Amino acid sequence: MRVRLEDVARATGVSPKTVSRVLNEESSVKESTRQKVLAAMESMNYRPSPAARGLAGSRSFLVAMLYDNNDNPASTYLAEIQDGVLDACDAHRFSMMACPLRMRGKDFIRRVDALVHDHHIEGVIVTPPLTDHAPLLQRLRELGVPHASISPQHRQGAIGVCMDEQQAAKALVTHLIEQGHRRIGHILGIANHGASRWRLAGYKDALTAAGLPVDPQYILQGEFSFGSGVLAARQLFDLPEHPTAIFAANDDMAAGVMWAANERGLKVPRDLSVCGFDDTPLATQLWPPLTTVRQPSREMGKLAALQLMDHLRGRGHGLLVQVPYTLQLRESTAKAP
């Protein structure tokens, strides 16, 4: 009923083991044999059984994408990454399992153990903020499961993909300065997230490079959410000399800033320039459209998955590739009033 490896072997006149070798792209198969087998597989529409492969060998052709759905950055971000990962997996005949994790208690590690143990997961894609969760990385190492990270903070020896967020933030704030802004507010993301750090660092770099002071009262804590953007913006507006521009560490908070500005009767960009980071769909759905930095999440997911699979296949050592950012200058920023 099902075409088995043995059937292919019989049809080709070789042993099952040889077919297995072809299937697994082992090198010790004569090219002519390989071609014959490949042809037979094709014509018989043979599809190996992952269950059998998993049982017999060690491989499972399964990778897992780990994400934190509690301390969750915008869901579109993760959705795009997932899409990219699936895309790459597809191309390499891997399958992916999505695994939401809650970074709380020991249960967290248990889930990872269970996942790896039960499904023979071969590798893992780790997304922020899990990328720097020491116990997780530690456990993965113990389990011998390679992982590729997306935007990890510790890049030493990491494999995966990253972007120069600091440079991007600096470019963005520099743009504001060039527009004549001198009092520029910044709303931080969740503490300890790499994104928060890099974006703050870039903000400071830009100010310093322009000879402007870094004034702590213009830097407020946020947590990447729309609501936290609103709250922080209100505080900034309450300052005696309120900023003429605000750089929020992500688009959601920038949207919050614009919301708060509306509330105060401040017109964007006439009275206030606003910019964010990530270029989520939201950015172009706001009025006015938001100046931000495009982060190619989908592409990043794909690249990370490719790095991981290359590594698993033993080809290449697995690298941390860097993707370029793009400034998206839109109408939410303008010359200083």
Next chain:
Amino acid sequence: MRVRLEDVARATGVSPKTVSRVLNEESSVKESTRQKVLAAMESMNYRPSPAARGLAGSRSFLVAMLYDNNDNPASTYLAEIQDGVLDACDAHRFSMMACPLRMRGKDFIRRVDALVHDHHIEGVIVTPPLTDHAPLLQRLRELGVPHASISPQHRQGAIGVCMDEQQAAKALVTHLIEQGHRRIGHILGIANHGASRWRLAGYKDALTAAGLPVDPQYILQGEFSFGSGVLAARQLFDLPEHPTAIFAANDDMAAGVMWAANERGLKVPRDLSVCGFDDTPLATQLWPPLTTVRQPSREMGKLAALQLMDHLRGRGHGLLVQVPYTLQLRESTAKAP
């Protein structure tokens, strides 16, 4: 190295087969034996190997979530559904694979075949607009793979979850009418999507119930995207007697309407009331916040998955459960000018 079923059997003093029976919750096991085995499993921290179970038996404890990532409704919608599905799977020791499908050509069906064949997928969660893709459903039937649908159009005998979108839309538009609006525009979603039909039907119902005419010039085609909302809104504004309220078939298009209103210098809600549908995060990130209908996507994903798994376990026949909607009246709607 790994605790196997056999180990548990030895520890309990029964045959492997009996342990297997306990594992699979078969009924013909004496209660006292069952308890002993269960206790041993627990204390030995036994975890069955999905690969072996898949190979030997027919079960895989895997369900797939199928979605169309081309004709994609807002990604947050799918992300929330996925979260709900994963939640339910987790509770029933099932695993889930996310499967983006492109509804084009024969390749589409091939992918489904491959999925079911390769991974022994036991059941499928189908999301709109795949819920009414005849060839897909047909194939699933042929393959003998049960599926649960989320908001299917053909509810006859379907299992899954739905919401009375027509009633919800009617309630929403009725609210507009009560606010004094007489010229109410509607922007349609993608043709043939259930969501588009129901929301239009509800819109008409409300008008008719209030004795108002259904004027075709106020009903424009959209495609659920922000951009299509902008385009449709512009056309509505160009009408000699433009509407004082617009009901867009989803939040993204409603955001587009608000964008276009800004462009025209129309003040929402003073000059124009706008409402959407779905209550995506976007709804509260707009200024003013959007009046819409809350659709509990996460919950729906969870319920659909539960229905599917109940069905797979042979418990219950699998039902089409209906979830309640909630009107979210916010500041984007007000009395007619």
Next chain:
DNA sequence: ACGCAAATTGACAGCGCTGTCATTTCTGTC
């Protein structure tokens, strides 16, 4: 043509579980 190392290929067991069917142990009944 002969010998030897390297390159290919194959035989066979077994991965951890479940299906099938046989066997044993209970029930309740007369």
Next chain:
DNA sequence: GACAGAAATGACAGCGCTGTCAATTTGCGT
């Protein structure tokens, strides 16, 4: 207390593939 029939358990093969290691073929130098 013996017996039919149901309830509970077990023996055994095998799911489709790969690891190990042995067997065979090939290529090449002399």
